[in-house]
Amino acid sequence: MIEAPPVELGHAQQHNHTNHHHFDDNLKLAHEVTENGNGKDASYLSDTQTPHIPAELQETYRCLFAACLEHSAFFAKDPTEFGQRLHAAHVAWQDFIVLANRLVMQIEEFAHEYDFDADTPGNGYRSFIYVTNACISHGSGICKQLLATRSTLFFRKKFYVKEVEACSQLLSSLCTCLQYLLILRQWSANTGDLFACGHHTAEQLFELGDTINQYCFYGRCLGFQYGDSIRGVLRFLGISMASYSESYYSQADDGNIVKTTRSLWTSGKYLMNPELRARRIVNISQNAKIDFCKSFWFLAESELMHKLPSIVGSSIKVNRLIELPAEPMQLPQRMDGDVFIDIPVPSAHLGPGLPVSVRLLSAKRRAGMLGEGRYRGWHKPLNASRSILFHCHGGGFVAQSSKSHELYLRDWAVALDCPILSVDYSLAPEAPFPRALEEVFYAYCWMLKNTSILGTTAERIVCAGDSAGANLSIGLALKCIEQGIRIPDGLFLAYCPTLVSFVPSPARLLCLMDPLLPFGFMMRCLRAYAAPAQEQLQENAKHVEELAQIRNAQKAITNSIGSANSSRRTSNLEITPGADKDGEEVEEDESSDTFASASASYHSQTVERTDLPNTDGDNSSCVSFEDDSQPIVHYPIEITADIPKEPASAAYIDSFLDKYLIDTATKEATEEEEEQTLPQQPQLANGHVKTNCSDENILVETGRDLIALDTLQGRWQEAVNNITNTLNRYTQSYEIHGGHSAQQDVRNMDALIARSPSEEFAFDVPKDPFLSPYWASDEWLAQLPETKILTLNMDPCLDDCVMFAKKLKRLERQVSLEILEGLPHGFLNFTMLSNEAMEGSKHCIRSLQTLLQVKNN
16 A cells, blocks of 8 residues: 655654554565455465454454454355445455554554644544544444344345445555655654654655545544544534635525535435545545635625524623724733833734724623613622633634634633633634734733723733634734733643644644544645735735725825915914904814814824714613614714815825726626627527628528417427526536636546645745644743633644653643543534533633633633
């Protein structure tokens, strides 16, 4: 299976002779398995061809091997096609069981060397052992079902052929992955480093072995490594992704009814045909652009999904969306409160001046909270909380928002009994690094400056985030250290990527089989955020330049208003004498001054106003459980008066309108012009246009066509054609337009197309500590607060969390690592759909309660 050319292993090779011999033995065994995969007896059979069970097999592997022996002997007597295929599949399955057992035992010998500590076993090596054992258990279940039904009258032989063949292929692909792990072990032996040391790259890793068959991970065996409740959710999402791609890549002129019908049709198709679903998902992962990823993940932002948390989630009293005006502010220095630090507004890529959105959630109304006003009697709010949770949502830096994460945030708000402020940062690829971090840092500084209106005294501040949000939370803490302002009192990181670059590691190979974070999706998200395309950077630069021109024009208009008002006041005072007229003119002057100041407020980036409920009167009407329909929005004062223009500003506005105003010529007018310029071409009754014909021929052909339609056969044929065309339109598939020159037609996806993952690594990522906190200096990491990390044993970011926790532990920082089993990346979004996900969220709550120093309710 693996062709291993000579590789320079450096110093590690001198200390790993035993593992190297094991690796060579595995190569030989792999070739033996390949040679015996056609149904011949393997090397573990005796000379008399009497099968026996190898003694070195572990208990679960031994049971599955025995079941395969029994089934292969049973179906060897079946002369039918499916019977012989079952026999051959069980024989090949035995070969892979022996190979997988040997590889797992080798990895078990050194996997413990990479654990965080003895009490927290977990790393990418252990994860693949777990996944391989789960595959063996899944296969044992299939064999038990086969044994119970193979002699019945209604035995579905074809169904079990596909099940057994799929499980055999699954184990074969896992063996290939385990071979890759042994290569990684040679690269990092005796270092304890889960990331490949030296100059080894992911491209080199994948060049050493066969291409991994990803199709088997997304077909009949999708989610085999997870619990039952999570497995159902993942299969539903897989079907949804495949069917949504049909609508996404449909023609632009298809109506909503056509797209909806096609989506329902294809959903049933992908439910009934797991192999077709697998090929669709893998080809989407390999060919779809980042736009499809964003579009699919943003389904959670639909209006229906926005209403769901308030219906099924925990009840909370405050749920407000706030837009923060982008204006400079100052905060006291951490070491010296008399010195103030200037906090810049976010400006990268999109330019300055854009507001930052945050969401305030609280289970209870508290004194001073923004927009809550004053209450009487039993409506009186509680005292301010002594703590607050600052939250950054996940979504691969390219999708989702605080609203899509609201379901579990409601549970957190109730359990923690403190306000939660969640940031809606700008998303890539339109806003790549460092725009999101700048906005998160600005929102955090605004929170520090405005704690009194958030219902907290901020004695304890904890930053929390999942996935991309966890990465931003660490970046925020490092930014606070760099700028010298208050550092959060704690960090909670859930399945956090700490090294935003595909440096090879065992756990990162898990993305080849991850249902929620496929390999292609992950690489495109990282690329969109960390290494955007040059076209995107040029577009951003053009956008910033246009905004600057608009601001300059606004300043010119403001200056012209001021000069015009000044000249008007002077001329009026000189011409109009008299007490009464002076009074009138004074009144007019006051209105002009007011108008000028209002205009200045409109054109200034630092002067905004906010619509807030009146806090002077009774606000007892604000007793709804939550108020999310009317967000608190900061917006400029609108002026509708006519503004005099100077020649320079008028010329700019004219050029701006000429450039961006839609042409007044309508589509209908354009079509009329075309009709006048182009010769009229006759159209037949069947919709076809007859060209290059004389008038006589046109009349003759049209007449024949009408005569044919009048006959019964012609009418029947026309009806059949119309029905066929309608069905094809409603059910046909369209191409996935990927980033490659050779576009693949989804109708030809039945062929399994092998493609190396190394093709995804054609970009470089900067070694920036704010992008990849793993590269931060020891001086900065030594100043991080107490950190609690929660990760998953099958998460592609597992090794990131383990290595980052090790680094903090080496620096004697207060850090803890918790590894949960049986949950996928992003499980917090499934708390209402899975009991295992809900239990995982409770683990998060307990860690947050410790950091916030609140009692466990």
